[in-house]
Every structure is written in C-alpha cells, then in structure tokens.
Amino acid sequence: MNIAKVIVDVPASNINQTFDYRVPEKFAGVLRVGMRVVVPFGPRKVMGFVVGEAEETSFDKVKDIGDVLDLTPVLTSELIQLGEWLAKGTISFYITALQAMLPQVLKAQYKKELVRLTDGELDQQLENLFAGRHVIPYEEIEESIVAYRTIQKAVQDGDISMEYLVKSKETKKFVTMVRPGKEAYLLEEAHQDLPRNAKKQKQLLQYFIEFPDPIEKQLLLHKIGTTGSTLKNLEGKGLLETYRMETYRNPYEDGSFPQTTPLELTMEQATAIEPINKKISDKEHEVFLLHGVTGSGKTEIYLQAIQNVLDRGEEAIVLVPEISLTPQMVKRFKGRFGSNVAVMHSALSAGEKYDEWRRIHRKEVQVVVGARSAVFAPFENLGIIIIDEEHETTYKQEDQPRYHARDVAIQRGKTHHCPVILGSATPTLESYARAKKGVYHLLTLEKRTNEQAMPEVDIVDMREELHAGNRTMFSRKLKDKMDQRIGRGEQVVLMLNRRGYSTFVMCRDCGHVKECPHCDIALTFHKNTRRLKCHYCSYEEIMPDNCPECKSDLIRYFGTGTQKVEEALTQLMPEASIIRMDVDTTRRKGAHEKLLTKFANKEADILLGTQMIAKGLDFENVTLVGVLTADSMLHLPDFRSAEKTFQLLTQVSGRAGRHELAGEVIVQTYTPDHYSIELASTYNYQDFFMKEMSVRRTFQYPPYMFLALLTVSHKNQVKAVQATQNIAQMLMKAVKPETIVLGPTPSAIPRIKDRYRYQCMVKYKNEPHLRDYMEKILDYYSDNIKKDDLLITIDMQPYHLM
Ligand code: ADP
Ligand code: ZN
Ligand code: ZN
Numbered sequence: 001m002n003i004a005k006v007i008v009d010v011p012a013s014n015i016n017q018t019f020d021y022r023v024p025e026k027f028a029g030v031l032r033v034g035m036r037v038v039v040p041f042g043p044r045k046v047m048g049f050v051v052g053e054a055e056e057t058s059f060d061k062v063k064d065i066g067d068v069l070d071l072t073p074v075l076t077s078e079l080i081q082l083g084e085w086l087a088k089g090t091i092s093f094y095i096t097a098l099q100a101m102l103p104q105v106l107k108a109q110y111k112k113e114l115v116r117l118t119d120g121e122l123d124q125q126l127e128n129l130f131a132g133r134h135v136i137p138y139e140e141i142e143e144s145i146v147a148y149r150t151i152q153k154a155v156q157d158g159d160i161s162m163e164y165l166v167k168s169k170e171t172k173k174f175v176t177m178v179r180p181g182k183e184a185y186l187l188e189e190a191h192q193d194l195p196r197n198a199k200k201q202k203q204l205l206q207y208f209i210e211f212p213d214p215i216e217k218q219l220l221l222h223k224i225g226t227t228g229s230t231l232k233n234l235e236g237k238g239l240l241e242t243y244r245m246e247t248y249r250n251p252y253e254d255g256s257f258p259q260t261t262p263l264e265l266t267m268e269q270a271t272a273i274e275p276i277n278k279k280i281s282d283k284e285h286e287v288f289l290l291h292g293v294t295g296s297g298k299t300e301i302y303l304q305a306i307q308n309v310l311d312r313g314e315e316a317i318v319l320v321p322e323i324s325l326t327p328q329m330v331k332r333f334k335g336r337f338g339s340n341v342a343v344m345h346s347a348l349s350a351g352e353k354y355d356e357w358r359r360i361h362r363k364e365v366q367v368v369v370g371a372r373s374a375v376f377a378p379f380e381n382l383g384i385i386i387i388d389e390e391h392e393t394t395y396k397q398e399d400q401p402r403y404h405a406r407d408v409a410i411q412r413g414k415t416h417h418c419p420v421i422l423g424s425a426t427p428t429l430e431s432y433a434r435a436k437k438g439v440y441h442l443l444t445l446e447k448r449t450n451e452q453a454m455p456e457v458d459i460v461d462m463r464e465e466l467h468a469g470n471r472t473m474f475s476r477k478l479k480d481k482m483d484q485r486i487g488r489g490e491q492v493v494l495m496l497n498r499r500g501y502s503t504f505v506m507c508r509d510c511g512h513v514k515e516c517p518h519c520d521i522a523l524t525f526h527k528n529t530r531r532l533k534c535h536y537c538s539y540e541e542i543m544p545d546n547c548p549e550c551k552s553d554l555i556r557y558f559g560t561g562t563q564k565v566e567e568a569l570t571q572l573m574p575e576a577s578i579i580r581m582d583v584d585t586t587r588r589k590g591a592h593e594k595l596l597t598k599f600a601n602k603e604a605d606i607l608l609g610t611q612m613i614a615k616g617l618d619f620e621n622v623t624l625v626g627v628l629t630a631d632s633m634l635h636l637p638d639f640r641s642a643e644k645t646f647q648l649l650t651q652v653s654g655r656a657g658r659h660e661l662a663g664e665v666i667v668q669t670y671t672p673d674h675y676s677i678e679l680a681s682t683y684n685y686q687d688f689f690m691k692e693m694s695v696r697r698t699f700q701y702p703p704y705m706f707l708a709l710l711t712v713s714h715k716n717q718v719k720a721v722q723a724t725q726n727i728a729q730m731l732m733k734a735v736k737p738e739t740i741v742l743g744p745t746p747s748a749i750p751r752i753k754d755r756y757r758y759q760c761m762v763k764y765k766n767e768p769h770l771r772d773y774m775e776k777i778l779d780y781y782s783d784n785i786k787k788d789d790l791l792i793t794i795d796m797q798p799y800h801l802m
Pocket of ligand 2: 508509510512547548549551552
C-alpha cells in the first residue's frame with residue numbers, strides 16, 4: 001500500500017471524508033486496511049482509521065502516516081462498509097460511526113506496551129529490545145531499529161503481544177505459571193540429591209513429581225507454604241520453569257454453569273424452527289418475527305438454531321436488553337455452549353469489555369450474547385442474529401450515532417446472507433405490521449411449553465378505594481392477597497412505574513412544587529441525605545424547612561418513589577421483609593444480581609422495584625405480582641405510552657406462576673377502562689394491535705408514518721426559537737406537500753442545563769431525500785454551531801420524544 005485513505009478523529013462536517021496519507025517505508029507491508037493510525041492533521045496529530053488504499057493520489061502535498069496503532073486490523077472490511085451505511089443513515093460523522101463499533105479501549109489513544117509471551121528465543125533485534133524484561137513500553141519501538149514487520153510477525157506467531165494500559169489494574173491480566181523443566185525421573189533424581197535441610201525445595205519437587213501439570217505460581221507457593229526464592233533455586237537448576245500466561249477476566253466463570261442438552265421440541269416449536277433452519281442451510285437472509293408469550297419456548301428455539309449455525313462452522317449474535325442480561329439469561333447460553341460464548345454488557349469494566357471483544361476478534365468464541373452494541377461483534381461468518389425482546393427501547397442508541405440495533409442486525413444479515421430473528425411476547429407495532437404485510441416472516445407460539453395458563457389478572461379501581469376511605473397506596477384486595485401469600489410462605493413482587501414519578505416536594509398550603517432552576521422539572525427528594533436532586537442535570541440543594549413562596553412549614557414530599565412505598569409497606573405489614581430494587585439500590589456493580597439472588601434464596605417476602613424487575617426474572621416461589629400504579633406511564637408525553645403500558649403489564653404478569661404454583665396479578669389503576677390496561681389483563685395482543693393501529697392511523701404516527709425529530713438548543717431562548725422556526729420553514733419548502741412539519745415546539749423537557757430546547761418534528765410517508773435536507777440544514781448552521789454554541793441534534797428514528 002502506497003497511499004492510505006484515512007478517516008481522522010475530528011468530528012466536524014467539513015472533515016467528514018477520507019484523507020490521503022503516504023505510507024512510509026517502515027510501515028510498508030505492515031499497514032493494512034482496518035488498522036488505526038496516528039496522522040498529522042494541521043498542526044495536530046490525530047488518530048484515524050485506514051478505510052481504503054491506493055497506489056497513487058491526485059493530491060500534491062500528501063503527508064506521511066505518523067504511527068501505526070495496531071498490528072492486526074481492528075475493523076473488518078464489512079464493518080468499514082457498515083460504518084459508512086450507519087453514518088449516512090443516522091446523519092453522523094463517519095468517525096463517530098466507526099468508533100461506535102469498537103470497545104472503549106480502542107477509541108482513545110491509550111498507552112501501550114509489548115508483553116513477552118514466550119520463553120523461547122525471539123528475533124535477535126527483539127531480544128535486544130526486551131533486554132531480559134517481560135514488558136516494555138511501546139515507545140521504545142519507535143526509538144529502536146527493530147522493523148515493524150518483525151514485531152508484527154512475532155505478534156502473529158503468538159510470541160509477544162501488544163497491550164493497552166486502560167488503568168494499570170484494568171488491563172489484561174497475566175499470571176505467572178510454574179511447570180516442570182525436566183522429565184519426572186530427573187526430578188526424582190534431583191529430589192534425592194538435595195540436602196536434607198532443603199525441605200521446601202524437596203516439597204516443591206515432590207509436588208511436580210505427583211502433579212506434572214502447570215500451576216499458578218501464587219497458588220503453588222501458597223500450597224507449599226514457601227516463597228519465591230525457593231522456586232528461584234529450582235528454576236536456576238533448570239528443574240522448574242516459570243512463564244507468563246494471559247488470563248481473561250471472565251465475570252461469568254464457565255465452570256459454574258451446568259451443561260444442558262437440547263430439549264425435544266414441541267410441535268409448535270418444531271414448526272417454528274423449520275423455516276429458520278432452512279434459511280440457515282440455504283444461506284439466505286430473511287427476517288423472522290417470533291411471537292410467543294413468556295414461557296412459550298422462544299429461547300429454546302434460539303439455542304437450537306444457534307447449534308445448527310455452529311455445526312456449520314458459522315457464528316451467532318444474540319442481543320438481549322441490557323436489563324435482562326442477568327446471570328439467569330447468561331446461564332442458558334453458557335449452559336448450552338460453554339466457553340464458546342462471549343458476554344458483553346455495560347456493567348463490565350472497559351478492560352473486561354475489551355477482553356470479551358478480543359475473544360471474538362481472535363475467533364476464540366462463536367457466540368456472543370450482549371446488549372445493543374454487541375450487534376457490531378467482529379464476526380466474519382455470521383450464520384444468525386437474534387434479537388430477544390425486540391420491543392425494548394434500549395435497542396435504540398440515544399447518542400450519536402442514533403441507530404436502532406434492529407436495523408443494524410438486518411443490514412448485517414443481508415451482507416452475511418443469514419436469518420435475523422426478532423422475538424417478543426409483545427412485538428412493536430412496527431414489526432408486527434411488517435410481519436402481517438409479509439415483509440417479515442411471522443412465527444407464532446400460542447402455548448406455554450408447560451401448558452400452564454397465563455396468570456389471572458385482576459384490575460382494581462383506585463378511585464373506588466379512595467371513596468371507600470382507603471387513603472393508602474395499597475388496595476384492600478392487594479393487602480389481603482399479600483397477607484395470604486406471605487402467610488403460606490410464598491413470595492410477592494410489587495412493581496412501581498418509573499423513577500420520574502418518584503418523590504417530589506410540594507407545599508400543602510399553596511401547592512408550590514420545588515423545581516430545578518435549570519431544567520423546569522420537579523426535583524426529587526432523597527431521604528437519606530435530605531437533599532433535593534434534579535435527575536436530568538444533577539443539580540441539588542438541601543430540603544427547605546419552609547415554603548419559599550408562602551413561608552408555610554407544611555412543605556412535604558409527595559408522590560410514590562420506591563423508598564416511600566417501602567416505608568408505607570413496612571407500616572402496613574411490619575412483619576414482612578422487603579428487598580427494594582431501583583436505580584439507587586442497584587447503582588453499584590453487581591448489586592442487581594446480589595439482590596435478585598437474595599430474593600431467589602427466599603431471604604425476603606416481597607421484591608419491590610421499578611420496571612427493572614419486570615424482565616427476565618423467573619422465581620418459582622412468586623405467586624403474586626402487584627402493579628401499584630399502572631397508569632403512571634400512560635401520561636407521559638409520548639405516542640407510544642399505550643404500547644409501553646401494554647408491554648409492561650404483559651411482561652410483569654408473565655413473572656407470576658411460571659412453575660407449579662399458580663400465579664395471580666393485581667393491577668391498581670385510576671383508569672381501569674383504558675384499552676391498554678384492559679387488553680393486557682386478558683393477554684389479548686391481537687385486539688390491542690388492531691385498536692392501537694387505528695389510533696396511530698388517526699393521529700398519523702408510526703407505523704403509518706415515519707418520524708424524524710430535530711432538536712435545537714441554545715442558552716438564549718429567542719435564538720433557539722428563531723433557529724427552529726427557520727429550520728421548520730426550510731424543511732417545509734423542501735418536502736412533499738403531504739409531508740407534515742411540526743414546530744417549533746418546546747421539547748417535553750424545555751430546558752436542560754440552562755439551555756432552551758425547541759424541536760421540529762417531521763412526519764412523512766416517502767421522503768427519499770430527507771437526509772440530504774437535514775445535512776443541508778447542518779451545513780447552513782455550521783458557523784453558528786461552531787462559534788455561537790448552537791446545538792442541533794437529529795434523530796431519524798426517535799423513541800424518546802423528550
Ligand atoms: P421463552 O423464551 O419464550 O420465555 P423458554 O425457552 O425460556 O421460553 O421456555 C420456557 C420454559 O420451558 C423453560 O423452562 C424451558 O426450559 C422449557 N422448555 C422450552 N422448550 C421446551 C421443550 N421443548 N420441552 C420441554 N420444556 C421446554
Ligand atoms: Zn407554600
Ligand atoms: Zn436540572
């Protein structure tokens with residue numbers, strides 16, 4: 001390669017293209033497409049990705065590549081193309097799209113080092129460079145005469161490796177191992193020759209005579225009860241050898257998952273998997289929508305389809321929502337495929353994520369189970385992509401690039417000629433409508449595998465409770481049933497919707513509500529610190545004693561946060577033990593799993609939590625699920641609120657009675673007649689779909705129309721309105737007459753961090769050039785964006801209309 005085409009790490013609209021750089025002699029034969037480089041850019045040095053190559057360039061002044069950051073490509077050619085597609089589709093910078101596909105460690109310029117992996121002889125130049133050390137800083141290469149080719153070859157041969165220093169403790173871990181240096185009979189001889197008082201040396205040798213397998217040094221020293229110097233003595237005589245071995249920080253130890261074997265499929269499952277397997281063996285792309293209630297055996301279908309893919313030597317990606325990436329879910333995949341599975345989710349440290357990514361990159365695993373970004377796993381022979389709980393909004397990324405994992409999965413499925421399965425008990429209206437039109441292939445599982453009916457759902461009208469004089473947040477029915485279940489030694493799950501409805505502070509005299517001075521939303525009261533916090537900008541202040549408006553001392557916190565429910569519950573049922581699970585109690589790494597394990601071990605009667613408890617849980621002993629405020633979600637400023645309510649209620653109901661004990665669900669609501677609540681209580685997806693489709697048609701929402709949301713923000717309110725107004729007019733002139741442009745409207749959260757936010761919504765059926773118009777707008781405002789701190793964000797598939 002003479003000329004490298006590089007995407008540089010400068011996210012700006014006038015730089016969103018490749019730049020040509022000359023490949024200097026020392027990198028010739030080393031540099032390949034997909035590697036990261038450092039290049040001079042203006043007065044700076046920046047990171048970049050080599051995305052193409054050429055023999056010559058039409059530019060006169062071409063600078064040299066400054067440094068090569070990788071010794072093997074980190075991006076495949078497929079991912080490079082996918083990056084371009086992603087950038088175009090989401091109106092993002094190419095560099096942003098490429099970086100979204102890689103683990104954090106590879107996004108920045110971390111310090112690097114070379115680690116020696118072999119005890120054998122290295123190339124002489126390398127030996128001189130290492131000079132007896134195990135690890136050397138990468139910069140020493142730059143100053144040395146060793147050719148990059150030599151280093152690259154040693155890396156490929158597995159003799160040395162290049163490591164990133166994330167944080168000294170977080171990078172890859174090495175352990176020192178000890179093994180016999182000579183054959184057993186020679187060890188025996190040496191053992192006899194050792195002087196009587198060399199007790200520890202004798203013990204060490206004795207150990208290896210009995211157990212010749214390599215063992216970790218620390219463990220060995222601990223076992224024998226000796227120090228490194230004893231070992232050194234034997235090492236010096238060539239009787240034992242030490243060497244360094246890489247260990248992956250594996251958060252899910254493989255050994256802890258008992259192996260499972262494929263179950264014999266039910267008729268329904270067999271019928272559903274057949275067309276999937278056909279596409280796998282025909283190497284053809286198709287999108288399947290697998291619609292089946294919780295417990296209908298979807299996961300078993302995933303597992304068997306993946307087995308089929310693995311048998312063909314191909315690879316599989318399984319996406320699950322972040323929140324259900326619990327040990328219970330991981331167990332199902334590790335249990336079937338063992339160490340052939342990499343797991344990726346956001347609770348992993350940067351180093352751990354990098355480890356998992358590398359296991360994929362090095363082809364050490366064929367299956368990845370992960371949250372959204374796992375859709376970019378660098379597999380090269382994909383045979384299937386599965387998205388479980390496809391309706392979950394966590395599949396949409398809310399930062400640049402604002403992509404939906406479903407779209408990326410389908411795009412990759414087309415490239416790899418492989419099927420994509422979307423699974424759900426409550427598919428999105430978009431997906432179900434596509435399946436009905438035949439764009440997706442619909443597969444339905446009607447029954448639960450254990451033939452059990454779904455639990456009964458009882459709707460309780462909370463207005464009647466109030467009229468009957470019950471002012472608590474627990475209806476009499478719920479209270480009675482809780483008493484009954486706990487009395488029988490069974491367990492209860494109580495769900496409260498959403499953190500946004502947690503405790504706010506209101507004056508009982510004048511009705512004044514404490515709001516964030518920067519965001520126009522109510523502050524949340526945190527009882528343990530007695531402080532008021534804004535959940536959008538993290539502003540906080542101390543809880544006042546008097547109302548700032550009328551000076552009354554009757555200022556109190558209101559609403560129903562999980563903390564408050566917990567208090568009320570303790571008053572109502574002092575004998576019941578409760579585990580509370582919400583953002584506050586699960587902030588620490590591993591806390592989520594710990595609480596669930598405690599509950600599974602029956603260390604509490606009641607699990608109380610936000611919607612994070614609705615997913616993926618499966619407890620045998622839970623026979624009652626209570627939803628405290630079913631309608632709090634219905635009143636969010638979002639056209640999907642009915643759909644979300646239906647999904648959540650269906651999902652949480654599936655938590656009860658999955659096993660021998662029959663389950664029951666109580667839903668408390670102030671709007672018992674709303675169709676989403678009524679139809680969820682009878683598990684009637686079909687009717688819900690029809691009803692909701694007609695609402696969407698009336699109000700011209702997806703899936704009848706596409707949406708695009710453009711949000712403008714500025715410190716100066718007038719400027720924000722004016723820019724949005726102007727943009728709305730520009731769009732209106734460009735689009736087709738039947739396309740609707742709404743705005744400027746204040747965003748649902750009109751101010752965040754002292755910036756005023758206005759938005760403009762486009763509803764359209766067919767606008768092939770809409771992305772171009774949007775790019776023109778960004779160009780038009782590029783000066784204001786750079787110099788006047790104007791912010792324009794564009795979301796071509798908005799989910800959170802905030
Ligand atoms: P879903 O993913 O739709 O919730 P699962 O695949 O988890 O359903 O299946 C629910 C339960 O039924 C699990 O305990 C699973 O082991 C069991 N199961 C699934 N398929 C079969 C089968 N063919 N025969 C017997 N049990 C099955
Ligand atoms: Zn007041
Ligand atoms: Zn705020």
